[in-house]
Amino acid sequence: MRNKYGAIYHDLADKIIHHIYPVGSYLPSETQLSELYGTSRETIRKALSELLTNGFIQKIRGKGSVVLNLQRFNFPVSGITSYKELNKSLNMHSQTKVLCIEDRHVPVEKFDYQTTHELAATYVERLRTIENDPIVLDHDYILKTVVPHISEEVAADSLYAYFEGKLGLNISYATKTITVEHPTVEETKLLALSADQDVVVIRSRTYLEDTTLFQFTESVHRSDKFNFVDFAQRQKIN
Amino acid sequence: MRNKYGAIYHDLADKIIHHIYPVGSYLPSETQLSELYGTSRETIRKALSELLTNGFIQKIRGKGSVVLNLQRFNFPVSGITSYKELNKSLNMHSQTKVLCIEDRHVPVEKFDYQTTHELAATYVERLRTIENDPIVLDHDYILKTVVPHISEEVAADSLYAYFEGKLGLNISYATKTITVEHPTVEETKLLALSADQDVVVIRSRTYLEDTTLFQFTESVHRSDKFNFVDFAQRQKIN
DNA sequence: CAGTGGTCTAGACCACGCC
């Protein structure tokens, strides 16, 4: 924990999760917190602001910060979270089977991406199962310009852990679209779809901290298993 | 524009939208901006932080703030935006037909909401069409405890505009889930669905600034017209 | 009225990118 407000954030979040600050109660005021943690008020405010955007609390002017009833739906397709992280937090038995790793150009039109030249990439196709049910079929294109080579072991584990942990890449943001489509024959077979069952397709482009585009992903979900949960803050800038 | 950082945010956003700061270029540094706007650096940083979370820029340590290529997908199912706002920004011909307004209790189980007592609400059912195609069927339950009565004129226009503009309610946050389901017979008819076509259902609970729950919404989308676009920031708190 | 969160300031030190 290098920075103070991160430490304070985690401390408060923990206390909320463990009901030391119960749902519906008020946190100590910002001035009180700043004394408690021996820091300035602005630093406390940064921590609170993180709690706010993550749905832990709601701040009310003139009153205080209320603890919200967070049925923590840490299933952020909305955030950027890898399958591995997801699965760890949900405690389910899951498997990842690598179906294919090979060099391919990115099919940019699928991703609504304009470019004049071909993008060389490592193509990884993986099937994700939870409790032996096939749930998601992932097609990843990782640009060669950023990551020249990917081994099968890495793909079977977690690409994100490898990119961030081993390669020191800093993944920063992504754009995603979610649509419902008719499956291909391959998808029908791999995902064990019933007749005429549609699939949910999430296509994303992922960028590094220095704004380098480095990955295209197409995630094909079984529609009956698909569940996206979101916490949305209404933003009024003024 | 009451607060400075909001004004600065809008000014910078405008300049980015109108390519005064072109895509790929760097904004002036924070110290330069603070001199430009005659304000402190922290204030500039607040404005930049809004630009960051809204996908206008990416900040790079030791370098500066890069303007991102925002193909502004202002279709935030992800944010909380009403149909009217959405539609205005997309410049399409659309209609809202009110199918039903009546008093009903909220079917809380549908929304995964635990409560011991019945919730009295105004039920509003509306069909949204774009270019004469039925796109969305909305079922709204607005709690009587917050808004005792809703007229048909208001429902035909925009509920949000009415709540925020006329009633002075401050809508603050919402939880949403997105799933794919089989349509009811009524939905099949109203949305002109083809045989066996599934629907995308977005269920949300909306809260006011003072954390009062005040609305349940079930939005049934034609799956072939459904398109959800998201900009996701990877959050690393530490 | 006192207490709360919202905004803003003028400074400081640090880690990082780059030359």
Add this chain to the structure above:
DNA sequence: GCGTGGTCTAGACCACTGA
């Protein structure tokens, strides 16, 4: 070494809430 953004401080004034 210089400029960048990231963090942090100790104050200040405001608008709002509730008694």
